[in-house]
Amino acid sequence: MSRQFRALAVAAVSPLAWAGPAAADAVPAGPFSCDYRFFAWSGGFVADLTVANHGPAVTGWTASWTFRSATGNLTAWQAKMAQPDPFTVTATNESYNAVIGTGRSVRFGWTASAASTEVPSDITVNGVPC
Template sequence: MSPSASAGASCTATYQITSQWSDGFQGDVTVRNTGRAPTNGWTVTWTFANGQKVTQYWNATVTQAGAVVTAKNVAYNGTIATGGSTSFGFLSSWTGANTVPAAVTCSAT
């Protein structure tokens, strides 16, 4: 059984590249509760376009399957008050061009 969204729970995610070097970069994602109720958890997903690979992460559990990256809250930051936010970060390698993903989605439970 998959989790369903709590009544009024919703979120958005904002992705940014905060530092970049010749073969890697640091990214940060802010998760904001845009719903009418606190979140009990959240999942953020995006697809890299140019072969980027997550190598390290903090304040989330991050998995990558091919180009698709999925980040889920950890025990201490799954609950976000209405209007509140939390953030997580990661390091990634890259070759070619390093661009911000076209779409970053967030789902709240």
């Protein structure tokens, strides 16, 4: 199981924040690694998730995670996203990006409203911690 995240601090004078993944110097322990990035402002954020496949090719993927703060008004691209409650999110592939070959990745994103946001600590891909 590998978590690769990095945070980039933004000057204190800015009301905006950017956080992103860690340097990719760690070797992933599982079949997937995730690169979660977001740009926040007062009341909302835009984010994307890149899923890299280090194992055999997969056809069909589902990424899931939990937000710590209530989140709403999700608008996604490059994935179908479902939000059964204000904290839980599931993203599934579109027909054109269902296959993630060995050594390949897929990237999707969304905008949302939230009082605050951060990198989720429980991201899974096809049920495997990322």
